[in-house]
Amino acid sequence: MTNIKKGIMWRVVFGMSAVVLFAIVVSFKMFTIQIVEGEKWLAMSDSTTIRRQNITPARGNIYSDDGSLLSTSMPIYEIRWDATVVNKDTFRVYVSDLAIELSRLFPEHTASYYSSLLKTARRDKNRYKLIRRKVDYHQQKAMAEMSIFKKGRYKGGFLPQLNTKRVKPAGELAHRTIGWYHNEQNQGVGLERSYDQDLGGVKGERLVQRISGGNRPLNDENLIEPQNGRDVHTTINIDFQEIAQRSLEKALIKHNAHHGSVVVMEVATGKIKAIANLKRTESGVYRELYNYAIGESYEPGSVWKVYSAMAAFEDGLINPEDSMDIMNGERDYFGKPMRDSDRGRFKKMSFKQAFARSSNVAFSSIIFDNYAQNPSKYISHLRKLDLDKTTGIEILGDAEPFLNHPESSTWSQLTLPWLAIGYENQHTALQLLTAYNGIINNGDMIKPRLVNEVTDAGLVVKDNNERVESKKVCSKETSAKIKELTAEVFLSGSASGVRSNVVSMGGKTGTAQIATKGQYQKSRIYNASFVGHFPADEPVYSVFVMVNQPSNGQFYASSVAAPVFAEVAEKIFTISVKQKVDDTSTRFPNYTSGYYSDFKVLNSALNVELTQEVNNEVIAMNAKTGKAKGLNIEDNKMPNVRGLGAKDAIYLLERYGLQAKMTGNGRVVEQSPAAGSRVTKNQHVYIRLN
Template identity: 75%
Template sequence: VNELAVELSRMYPEHTASYFRTLLKKARKDNNRYKLIRRRVTYHEQRAVRELPIFNKGRYKGGLLAELSTKRVKPAGDLAFRTIGYSTKDNPGVGLERAYDSDLGGVKGQRLVQRISGGYRPLNDENLIEPQNGRDVHTTINIDFQEIAQRSLEKALIQHNAKNGCVVVMEVATGNIKAISNLKRRTDGTYGELYNYAVGLSYEPGSVWKVYSAMAAFEDGLIEPGDSMDIYNGERDYFGKPMRDSDKGRYKKMSFTQAFARSSNVAFSSIIFDNYASKPGKYIAHLRNLNLDKRTGLEIQGEPEPFLNHPQSSTWSQLTLPWLAIGYENQHTPLQLLTAYNGVINDGILVSPNVVRKVTDAGIVVLDKESDRESKRVCSKETSDKIKKLTAAVFTEGSARNVQSSVVTMGGKTGTAQIATKGHYQASKKYNASFVGHFPADKPVYSIYVMVNEPSNGVFYASYVAAPVFSEVAEKIFTISVKQEVDQSENKVPAYVAGYYTDFKELNKTLGVTLTEEVNTDLVRIDATGTRAVGISSEPGKMPNLKGLGAKDAVYVAELNGLRVKITGYGRVLEQSPKPGEKISKNQLIYIRLN
């Protein structure tokens, strides 16, 4: 008992060895069958206690009983909260946790307990049914990208007093979703992840739709980027209803590139109406080929069926075609629109969006989502190249020239759409501001969709509401990732700090560089040459080097070493205490600062 009391005082220094000695001896003297030693201990503390004198003799001779309780911990706070989701006993939940509940849940255990005043206590330390750990779901989310997207979106929503909004970042080549931020204004004026707008909100997007109209026109050989167009001084009548440009009366003619860059409604309604009025099904076929008539199939619950008007529908009228050409008379989610856009600028290859990389069971892959990726051709590479030139002109001479970047070339399209009230637009003073784009402009690596719903501080044009969010997110992501340019002459990339080995292999594949050696650890640090991955590990009893890791990865490594963690800040580990290599003990509390 004396030795046990000493060890307990070392683990819990707020009490002396004398305190624990008295506690244990008095319990025995009073013939107490049970004596509570400590509440709310961590899993690692409980494992350490089992190794102490007396308790290390096993469940029968040692007499230690541990009552299990669980607690949800979110190392990254509310980042991607609606996407990661939750599931409880009384609520099926939302997000990935709902979708993969059976995988994550494992098998529940059972044990005998005795009902006592205020609850239950275990009768012994044995389980009637041994619990089985659930599987691990590995997402495509990049926590650094996620933080960038959320902070930029929140800043814009506050600035424009908007109702809600979302940002989705997608990897062009793979369809992997790297960030998906959704924010809604609470009653107290703050914003939180309360609904997944990117997946669940259908709306009329407005002029971002012109990307798809331009694709159809190029595919059918109707026009070339440099061809001149009559835009009727910015106003054209369709069956008694006027179609107007925002700068009506300023231009009589302009090139198709200029019409796209300046977002001319008249130009796009004209080219679609004049060429497809007698055969609207041909235009609709191009849109259907972009999967704009079906769900993306993302596993997150709540994605609605899109509405794409068509000639066989009772809602089709003689006015549908010119207004559909500019993004009205349809209802789509931001994710559905981004997936189609991504296909157009990905050399014409559409890939299904994906938010889960794999599911593993005790480290063994049981579901590989990345090897089961659907793709199809939606347009020619020639058309894709033309679209990329049009979208680049939006920044150099068009509606997004106010956010043109000196850091990275960009392409994209603004969209400002009036929100219908009871089926009518004229009386409505509400707008949606959207932007869809990609970077770098000529060789896209990432595509982004931004939606800001109902800005109410007097500014509602996408050029000033949504486009700045896109530009800021793109610049920051480029700075921390894509800017790591390949030095083709030396065949190397600069060091990317630390993270998952599979992520580095994926990025290096995009950049055309292969790491020089395989490693057998999940987490790695890239060495100074930029071509060699070094596994992150540590000697038993010594502090691991966490610098460069994101919060989630740092906690993972620390807990593997039996440590408790206190985190401050956001981003990656900048400082840690104890320092790498210093002596540590089980259950020790360590401090890390992120930046």
């Protein structure tokens, strides 16, 4: 029995000793790790959980020519919360208030939902709890003033993480030209990609610690401060852009076209003021999906005759009034007929008429008959216009042109006469407009551009206005002759149907059949183009219009593209071009009736003196003679509003309790009931303006 007790005792002593020894070893190891090797293990822990994180700088803005925003970055926040730093009593007292405030700002969730969210994060000691994604600047500011959160990061646990979202305040206007850029994939288009080095700025760095739920910034200080991006100031005029885009869209819808583009260029500077590109989607809606004006080459057709005419004038082959034999509109070239659209009607006509009526025979004849033995001489004129080169525009995607030439394997005996009228070559709308712009700009061709300058904090760091590239492409005399020809297109030629009473215009239509797999199919699909300028004699702006595959029964450029040009030209001219004023004679406004107080203001500005004073509120007046008479208005009688503008007429009628229905614009030319007729209060009356 004693031996058994001793055995048990030794086992107990041995076991206890082993436990004590193990505890001593563990304690020693803990002491070694925490005290002796503490820095080593902390450093190793930091190396696995703490890292450098890039800070994306604020991306620069893109502006229109008047400083309107075309593309900017909107702050978008992700709100996180460190539930461990909030005082226990503070959390207990104010958690309900915070939940209510969150539910008011974001009503899709109830206060009880937010209360549960906050309490769970507190219980789990969550240091990086997601509260809300996609919070805008104003919402973030409101959250920063809420209960608990307003104590800040270290006492309230409020952790707003700033991100940015790229937005275009002008919507779809110039959408593709402005473009987009994704830095992670190194993908993008338009100015956003081409100017990313300027817009993107320089990234900064900060230390973050990897914890459950994400990366938590260690402190408020950055290792390297980010440098914000620079701003890009474009040549785009937002009003011109809207005019171009809306006019193009209207035409595409009307003609059920596949796609189209409009480019507006300032003649003297080469600045692109508008560039619209629209394509029909599967749903039938037109959107900016591709920059056709820059990226699509096509056979231009008869707009090319401008460049053929330039070559002929430069070499002294003909003058605008010289007569030509056009062979009744049909000529054979090596067994292949060349025909005019109105063949059989004319045997002879002047070169100016041939241009205006777009005679294929006339232009193929003058080029073939004079350059057949030396076609390179004709090609040299086209190369002088850089029609064998890209434009060098600032954005990517400028398509390579194809200008056939004698050394090419595709050159044949048929090439020269067909090249003369815009076939067997391919060019973009911008390439063709740049060449045209150079001819009408007194022969000075200027490289097109989309950007005026780049600024950094308001200081100009790149000034494209100081680096304008230009070269001489033809003489002033040739330029004057081309302007004479293009003006005739609107006077008696293919664009006479859209001749304007607002502004004189010049230009050239072009209807080109589209080849498919190298063949011109029997289905006959077309590109309708127009290149032109305004005003006709002293060009300020040039415009190129292209409509691809119009399919509602009309395909000639005179009916499809020319109306777009005319509408764009009239609207831009009305709002922008300074018109010459004849100061040699006194001119008076053509006003007849209105409020006496308004006339006093106008008369003072125009130095018009009335020959008599009138006591009536509404008067009729002749500005040239200065005579005026009062218009008497009786109660319950229809007033005479003929001659009044819409605003005055409506005001006067409503003042007497009448409900006006109006049609037209301008001044009142008809009214019903007639002036002096008996009327009752709230009676509907009708006026027509013109």
